[in-house]
Amino acid sequence: MSNEPGSTLPATTPTAREAATRHAEYPRWIEVEDYVTASLHADDPALDEAVAASDAAGLPPIAVSPTQGRFLSLLARIQKSRRILELGTLGGYSTIWLARALEPGGRLITLELDPARAAVASANIARAGLADLVDIRVGDALSSLQQLVAAGEAPFDLIFIDADKQRIPDYFTAALSLSARGSVIVVDNIVRDGAVIDSKAASDPAIDGIRRFYEMAGAEPRVDATALQTVGSKGYDGFAVLLVTG
Secondary structure: OOOOOOOOOOOOOOOHHHHHHHHHHHHHHHHHHHHHHHHHOOOOHHHHHHHHHHHHOOOOOOOOOHHHHHHHHHHHHHOOOOEEEEEOOOOOHHHHHHHHOOOOOOEEEEEEOOHHHHHHHHHHHHHOOOHHHEEEEEOOHHHHHHHHHHOOOOOOOEEEEOOOHHHHHHHHHHHHHOOOOOOEEEEEOOOOOOHHHOHHHOOOHHHHHHHHHHHHHHHOOOEEEEEEEEEEOOEEEEEEEEEEOO
């Protein structure tokens, strides 16, 4: 799914053999993704316009791919989500996918640090006809989460964490406070081209945050969790899916 700027490249310098393998495999990943998209996804002008507007505004091309967006949407629909929380709005591409999946009367809150990005997202979401369903809150995500907790916000059915990776443990802790039994939490970019298991990359704050998240999730008795590796137009990465059980 989406990465931070430059994170589609490996977090550590590859050997010549690894680089050759990556360059040989990467086009195949994209070809398969294109095939899946063409076979299973109808044309979607609103999403295409959101991508074009984000590119025109100079936003980094780090939004989820179409297949990943559809996965999030299906997960929200399976969950029959009436309340969704997203951390990391960017240009609103994933927000549109998720907002469309809301049950009637549903609401989505999305948190974005950068006002300029939030403005692009707001326009994209409005163009998609979803402005009445989405509440964009601008500011530090952790502060916004703490405000939601302090306000006694009702539990969310689905929480999508796609913000700065070094603070994933803090976001996960807050997400648990905003969840109830049956809530689903999805955490993006938790493989990072395999750097998550590379001891040389452990000094990277993003990798350290991801590794600490794994430790927390593995020890947390209130969730059942797994992680899936993904390849495609966003490179080699993955996401975690956690079901709140208690």
